[in-house]
Amino acid sequence: MSVGASRDGRREELERRLASVRDRIAAACESAGRNPSEVSLVAVTKFFPASDVDLLMELGVTAIGENRDQEASAKVAELRDRAGLEVHFIGQLQSNKVGSVVRYADVVQSVDRPKLVTALERTAASHGVRPGVLVQVSLDEPPDRGGVEPGGAAALADLVAECEHLDLRGVMAVAPLGGDPHLAFARLREVARGIQERHPTATWVSAGMSGDLEAAVAHGATHLRVGSAILGSRQSHR
Numbered sequence: 186m187s188v189g190a191s192r193d194g195r196r197e198e199l200e201r202r203l204a205s206v207r208d209r210i211a212a213a214c215e216s217a218g219r220n221p222s223e224v225s226l227v228a229v230t231k232f233f234p235a236s237d238v239d240l241l242m243e244l245g246v247t248a249i250g251e252n253r254d255q256e257a258s259a260k261v262a263e264l265r266d267r268a269g270l271e272v273h274f275i276g277q278l279q280s281n282k283v284g285s286v287v288r289y290a291d292v293v294q295s296v297d298r299p300k301l302v303t304a305l306e307r308t309a310a311s312h313g314v315r316p317g318v319l320v321q322v323s324l325d326e327p328p329d330r331g332g333v334e335p336g337g338a339a340a341l342a343d344l345v346a347e348c349e350h351l352d353l354r355g356v357m358a359v360a361p362l363g364g365d366p367h368l369a370f371a372r373l374r375e376v377a378r379g380i381q382e383r384h385p386t387a388t389w390v391s392a393g394m395s396g397d398l399e400a401a402v403a404h405g406a407t408h409l410r411v412g413s414a415i416l417g418s419r420q421s422h423r
């Protein structure tokens with residue numbers, strides 16, 4: 186098969202998968218009585234090449250999520266055209282990677298501790314940027330896989346809001362493995378509301394992935410981070 190033909194095949198596959206995800210989002214919005222324009226799709230492209238991001242952009246995707254700095258920085262540099270693409274960092278972040286991440290990330294969704302806030306603020310100031318920040322809330326009991334405990338989220342959000350070079354946008358969470366995503370996302374929504382009372386512009390709720398996006402929409406998610414349902418199984422790309 187020629188390179189052009191395989192590219193066309195991949196484009197068709199992504200188009201089909203993307204359409205099906207958009208249908209699911211539309212149906213979930215319909216059930217929840219929400220307007221689909223309130224819900225943004227972040228395509229999680231980790232493990233997949235820059236060429237897939239190029240294709241997704243042709244298909245109307247305007248935001249991608251990446252979880253590892255090395256992979257993300259290389260991929261973004263390889264894109265045919267970066268214009269119009271919002272890059273979200275969604276992975277656990279070490280303070281020493283912050284200097285790299287602020288070079289390409291418009292939004293850092295995984296801010297879960299004061300040390301990271303301080304490092305981001307200092308680095309954003311020195312780069313003359315003002316990234317969006319979401320406070321990652323842990324819905325695992327006990328807290329696991331990153332995220333601040335729900336009880337500590339408001340204080341961390343206050344800290345972000347005090348930073349001149351960080352733009353507090355809201356909260357992010359991953360539903361617990363094997364748990365009921367409805368319970369988890371209902372909890373996240375409460376945390377989000379508490380933060381929004383103090384910071385009215387922090388309206389984003391990033392929740393929901395390929396397996397639980399309907400539950401997230403039902404509980405007020407504004408951003409869905411969808412990987413495998415759009416790009417296919419990551420297994421074969423590891």
Ligand SMILES: *Cc1c(COP(=O)(O)O)cnc(C)c1O
Nearest residue numbers: 229252275394395410411412413
């Ligand atoms: C990988 C990842 C996703 C996407 O998961 P899928 O199940 O492939 O949709 C979403 N959020 C985070 C934080 C991730 O690491």
